Amino acid sequence: MTFLPILAIALALAVDAFSVAVACGVVLKSIGPRQAFRLSWHFGLFQTGMTLAGFGAGVTMRSLIESLDHWVAFALLLLVGGKMVLDGVSGHTEHVARGHDPTRGRSLVMLSVATSIDAMSVGLGFSLLSGKSSIWGPSFVIGVVASALTLAGLHIGARLGSARVVGRWATVVGGLVLIAIGIHILHEHGALAISDFGFAISD
Helix, strand or coil, X not given: CCHHHHHHHHHHHHHHHHHHHHHXXXXXXXXXXXXXXXXXXHHHHHHHHHHHHHHHHHHHHHHXXXXXXXXXXXHHHHHHHHHHHHHHHCCCHHHHHHHCCCCCHHHHHHHHHHHHCHHXXXXXXXXXXXXXXXXXXXXXXXXXXXXXXXXXXXXXHHXXXXXXXXXXXXXXXXXXXXXXXXXXXXXXXXXXXXXXXXCCCCC
């Protein structure tokens, strides 16, 4: 596979990372170098790692991964986003910013997994298309693009979070954005189709 298709795949995979980074920036309002490095490094690292893991798994686990990946991503984003919303509504915004920095601890790990799990399916696809060809190049490109868009998203979100219109509700906004991203992931995978809830319309 040539570079341009790989770059297109990397950009598509990085959309969720970018969106989540914007939400994190809104919550934090001010981004320090360590926070920017942690989030961009981990998002890029997990994108690369998940791609390699998917390639290694091959076709044997394809159906299992594709049937569960979007639900795992949704659950993780719901947990982190829900916690942000609850803390924001209860007025614990300073506590969230200081003690529950989304670029640290469990939140960082959960967000990294949630934004990169689709890369595992892409890795599986590479294993079918490329055979024994090297996966290291595409994985590296995917990771670098994810890191770059994460940095951009963080700084965009920080500017939005500093705006007066967001104010003390920044944490709530950030949490709702994460939950919305999770719902969008389910929708993209057809998990929210009306027929899934028993309302299929027949001709």
